[in-house]
Amino acid sequence: MTEVGVGLWAMQSSATRPAPYPALYREFVDAAVLADELDFHAVWLAEHRLWYDGYCPALLHAQAAVAARTSRVRLGQAMLVAPQHDAHGLAANARTLNELSAGRLEFGLGLGHRDTEFDALGLRRDRRGRMFEEMLDELESVGARIWLGGMATPTLDRAARRGHSLMLPQTLYTNELQPLLEEYRSLGGAGTIGIMRDTWIESDPASAERARARIRAHYLEEAGAWWVLKGTVGFENPEQLERQLGRMDRASLIGQPEAIAEQLRADIAAGVEVFALRLSYDFTSPAELAEQLHRLAEQVVPLLRDAA
Amino acid sequence: MRLLLDPGACRTLDDVLRAGEAAWTHGLDGVVLGATDELPAPLVSAAALAARVPDILLAVEVAAGDRHPIELAEEAVITDTMAGGRLILAASPAPGFEERYGETLDLLRLGFAARPFRFEGEHWVVPGGIPQNVHNVEERIRVTPTPPRVRVELWGAGSGREEALARGLGHLAAESDSDEALAASWAAVDGSPWSVGLPRGRRLTWRGAEDALRRLRGGRDAFGQDWAAVTAPAEALEALAHVVRPRIQLDRLPPGLEQHWDETRPWLLPG
Numbered sequence: 001m002t003e004v005g006v007g008l009w010a011m012q013s014s015a016t017r018p019a020p021y022p023a024l025y026r027e028f029v030d031a032a033v034l035a036d037e038l039d040f041h042a043v044w045l046a047e048h049r050l051w052y053d054g055y056c057p058a059l060l061h062a063q064a065a066v067a068a069r070t071s072r073v074r075l076g077q078a079m080l081v082a083p084q085h086d087a088h089g090l091a092a093n094a095r096t097l098n099e100l101s102a103g104r105l106e107f108g109l110g111l112g113h114r115d116t117e118f119d120a121l122g123l124r125r126d127r128r129g130r131m132f133e134e135m136l137d138e139l140e141s142v143g144a145r146i147w148l149g150g151m152a153t154p155t156l157d158r159a160a161r162r163g164h165s166l167m168l169p170q171t172l173y174t175n176e177l178q179p180l181l182e183e184y185r186s187l188g189g190a191g192t193i194g195i196m197r198d199t200w201i202e203s204d205p206a207s208a209e210r211a212r213a214r215i216r217a218h219y220l221e222e223a224g225a226w227w228v229l230k231g232t233v234g235f236e237n238p239e240q241l242e243r244q245l246g247r248m249d250r251a252s253l254i255g256q257p258e259a260i261a262e263q264l265r266a267d268i269a270a271g272v273e274v275f276a277l278r279l280s281y282d283f284t285s286p287a288e289l290a291e292q293l294h295r296l297a298e299q300v301v302p303l304l305r306d307a308a
Numbered sequence: 309m310r311l312l313l314d315p316g317a318c319r320t321l322d323d324v325l326r327a328g329e330a331a332w333t334h335g336l337d338g339v340v341l342g343a344t345d346e347l348p349a350p351l352v353s354a355a356a357l358a359a360r361v362p363d364i365l366l367a368v369e370v371a372a373g374d375r376h377p378i379e380l381a382e383e384a385v386i387t388d389t390m391a392g393g394r395l396i397l398a399a400s401p402a403p404g405f406e407e408r409y410g411e412t413l414d415l416l417r418l419g420f421a422a423r424p425f426r427f428e429g430e431h432w433v434v435p436g437g438i439p440q441n442v443h444n445v446e447e448r449i450r451v452t453p454t455p456p457r458v459r460v461e462l463w464g465a466g467s468g469r470e471e472a473l474a475r476g477l478g479h480l481a482a483e484s485d486s487d488e489a490l491a492a493s494w495a496a497v498d499g500s501p502w503s504v505g506l507p508r509g510r511r512l513t514w515r516g517a518e519d520a521l522r523r524l525r526g527g528r529d530a531f532g533q534d535w536a537a538v539t540a541p542a543e544a545l546e547a548l549a550h551v552v553r554p555r556i557q558l559d560r561l562p563p564g565l566e567q568h569w570d571e572t573r574p575w576l577l578p579g
Contacts (some may be wrong), residue, residue: 013453021453025389029359049382050446054453058386064352065359065390068321086375092348093383099346100321100356115441120449121376122436228443 003274004264004301006035006293007044008078008196011062012053014282016217021054025062027286032066034290036073038297042106044078044196044276049117053282060093067101075101078167078196078276079110079149083128084121087135094142107142108167110149114226129154136162147194151180160189170196170278171247174263177270194274195267198252201260201295208255218281219248253277257295261303268307309524309556310337311548312367314511314539319346324353328361330542334549338365340398340480340537351387358391367396367537369465369480372412373405378434378451380412381419384462385455393457398480400466407431410471413464417475420460424448463507473497478507480537485510487530494531509535517547524556 009031011024019027032043043066049057056062063075075097082090098105111128112118118125140146140162147167148159159166166184168177172195181193198215202208220241227233229240253260264275279292313336315327324341331339339357341350354366368387372380380399388395399416401409411429418425426448427434435449464472465480472479473493481490490510497503510527512520520538527533540548550573555566 011453021389022392022456025386049452050449051452056386057382057452060349061352061355061383061386061390064355068325068356068359085379089349089375089379092343093352096347096349096352099319100324100353102321115443115445116435116449118436119438119441119445120435121378122433122438124438124440126440226444233443 001273002264002268002304002307003041004296004304005042005044005074005076005274005276006040006279006296007076007276008046008278009043009056009062009280010046010048010282011056012051012282014053015221016214016283017285024054025065027289028062028280029065029069031280031286031289031293032063032073033069034293036066036070038293040073040293040297041274042074042076042276044076044106044108046078047080048114049081049084050120060097064097064100067097067104071102072104074104074106076106076147076276077108078147078194079108081112081117082109082135082139083123083131084112084117085135087138090135091138091142094139094144098142098144103144105142105144106147107139107144108147108149109139111155113228133158145192147192153183156180156184156189157187159191160184160187163191165191165274166193167274167276168193168195168272170198171244171251173247173251174266174270177267177272181271192273193271194276195272196276196278197264197267198248198254199260199277199279199292199296200252200254201257201292201300202254203256205255212249212252212254214283215252215254215281216245216249218283219245221282223248257299258303261300264300264304265307268304309528309533310535311553312336312338312340312365312509312535312537313545313548314340314342314537316539317344317346318353319344321356324357325360326542328357328364328366330545331364332361334545335553336364336549338367338394338396340367340369342369343371351383354395355387355390358387358394364394365396366391366394367398367463367480369398369400371402371405372399372416372468373408374402377412377415377432378419381416381451381460384416384460385420385451385453388460389453389456393455396461396463398463398465399468400464401468401471406467409468410475413462413468413471413475413477416460416462419451420455420462422450422454424450463509469493473503473506476500476502476506478509478535480507480509480511480535483511483513487526490527490531490533507535508532509537511537511539514538514540514544514548517551520548520552521555524552528556 048055200211224234463478
């Protein structure tokens, strides 16, 4: 059965939409309560640290408030940057949230990519895979479903070997899913397949194009400032940056509900079982977000009922 | 004197919420949460409680020094944000990591401030300056987001008294810390202008209203105690709220007032 969740909150007071942090966190909890009422599967959060906009560095603490205010919606991370945490402390946080929420944790773990974040904590980024492998035993003891983020062979292998689910990045095209999932299954992977998708529902083409430009600006900032593209950081490598943003744009789901549902059905046909559909960007106001959540629940999700 | 309710070992969300609601209903200043087997991360529990119970302070006792202080600072800031600035982070030395405690307090305070910093201590170097990290690495870092209030309220706790007091922090003492020992510690900093008004707390296990009054007044007179974290069962809260609390707010009460309370509220009499 296909499950549709929403995300990816990061509680950013960005250059695009500055806001008081307490308000951003309140807005997140209110939106999560609405997502619960609209019967979405999960609310997914994204983690980074030490950034000018206050990008949320402690997802499980933010989601504790959702645990206290809802009884059904699940609490996912896409992704929590596991190697930047102490294994014992992270397991304690996760165990506590899972207990407070009566088992609603969807424990989404990624490797991280920013040298700055690793360096601040005295860690080597190039050892993140090894560090992660070493902490997995303790994180598995929490007892929640674990999602591994990424699509590189070591991640597919780790997920398959240790019986974990996969949360695939939003940069993947639908036609790239099948070989990846075949690789995961051939390695013995039996977990659930999830994917993040950048989403915005607008029936009016002009409004859809405006949304596309705003989402592009969101990722241009992030990719330009952070992503290392062929050895160089984004803004210093405009050609690669443009190529990467073009890929994200082509993989995103922006437009009419029917068209979005069709793209989701193609993902489902390729093997996707869980969606983390991004509606929260660094520009999204609470009113826009509530409207998007309603459109998704009322205009798109019903069209998926007979898929898969 | 300010009173925090310690509910003891909370096992579920309902336990945590019940404690917060009890503190609120009885007009106590807040709760103090610690790690339990079922809920080993009290900051996460406090963030959940904050979403359901307004107004009260959320004191959270955490072990410090056994993991990177930046991670703890981030968790405290997010919890404080969820709580609208109601968090008191009471950090005690993690067993086996006592030698890192002072540096941990320093890094927490740097993490709560809004200026980029570099820290080179005996145990922690921030940022690490590791040669293999090459892209956009920083000389100085800032922990983000910014706390919801001017600063996060940070206290020492347990055996970290000397380090906390030396840094101008409040302190929550263990119940076993004697009046004499605490008086000596506070006397050592009492001449400093920055020590004025620092929170001076101690834990107390409920053994009846008369016993609580005696010990709280004793602590007040010996070392200036102005905070107490009281471990009390639900059936003791009426006496804590109606008998103990009003009697320890001022230095003394006008003659006849306590007798008036006792005569008009006989059902609340101690014992």
